[in-house]
Amino acid sequence: GQNIDQPTEMTATEGAIVQINCTYQTSGFNGLFWYQQHAGEAPTFLSYNVLDGLEEKGRFSSFLSRSKGYSYLLLKELQMKDSASYLCAVYGQNFVFGPGTRLSVLP
Amino acid sequence: KAGVTQTPRYLIKTRGQQVTLSCSPISGHRSVSWYQQTPGQGLQFLFEYFSETQRNKGNFPGRFSGRQFSNSRSEMNVSTLELGDSALYLCASSATSDLHEQYFGPGTRLTVT
Numbered sequence: 001g002q003n004i005d006q007p008t009e010m011t012a013t014e015g016a017i018v019q020i021n022c023t024y025q026t027s028g029f030n031g032l033f034w035y036q037q038h039a040g041e042a043p044t045f046l047s048y049n050v051l052d053g054l055e056e057k058g059r060f061s062s063f064l065s066r067s068k069g070y071s072y073l074l075l076k077e078l079q080m081k082d083s084a085s086y087l088c089a090v091y092g093q094n095f096v097f098g099p100g101t102r103l104s105v106l107p
Numbered sequence: 108k109a110g111v112t113q114t115p116r117y118l119i120k121t122r123g124q125q126v127t128l129s130c131s132p133i134s135g136h137r138s139v140s141w142y143q144q145t146p147g148q149g150l151q152f153l154f155e156y157f158s159e160t161q162r163n164k165g166n167f168p169g170r171f172s173g174r175q176f177s178n179s180r181s182e183m184n185v186s187t188l189e190l191g192d193s194a195l196y197l198c199a200s201s202a203t204s205d206l207h208e209q210y211f212g213p214g215t216r217l218t219v220t
Contacts, residue, residue: 042197042211087150094163097150
């Protein structure tokens with residue numbers, strides 16, 4: 001089976017850096033994805049990792065360690081608009097989403 | 108380029124009825140996936156179609172079915188609706204078969220009474 005864990009909630013200050021962790025157990029592995037979802041809206045794609053290491057995309061970076069079943073999403077220079085839920089998803093046998101981490105960015 | 112569109116956006120049905128939801132992917136995208144999102148269970152994978160073939164299916168009962176047409180548009184059907192089927196149903200399209208970079212539609216909010 002597949003199981004994904006993420007912290008339920010996190011709080012950070014505008015301008016700071018925050019790291020959202022994701023651990024997973026999966027049957028097969030075809031990639032790990034991060035999505036952002038604002039309340040009442042559909043998820044939007046942020047990043048994709050299939051090999052170990054860091055993928056950087058502007059203020060967002062995502063890291064993957066397949067041997068440890070671990071990933072993190074790093075958000076730099078936090079802005080108020082970054083307040084949202086961040087979903088970790090693994091594509092193994094099927095596409096499985098984690099429960100999401102609700103991030104609140106405070107002024 | 109137009110995004111993923113879903114119709115209808117909101118729907119109210121009665122327990123025991125059936126419902127059909129529609130999804131039009133981004134032009135050129137051949138993969139369409141369906142998800143159910145509820146506050147309690149989060150986002151759960153229903154099934155994925157690529158070039159009119161169902162490639163993957165999640166752990167949902169047979170009351171949930173889908174299909175994809177030659178123009179990549181997809182429909183999802185739920186028969187014998189139950190109260191627990193009330194959810195946001197999201198469709199996502201991808202240009203490639205490995206689901207890299209899925210783009211989600213706005214969803215259909217289904218309420219079963």
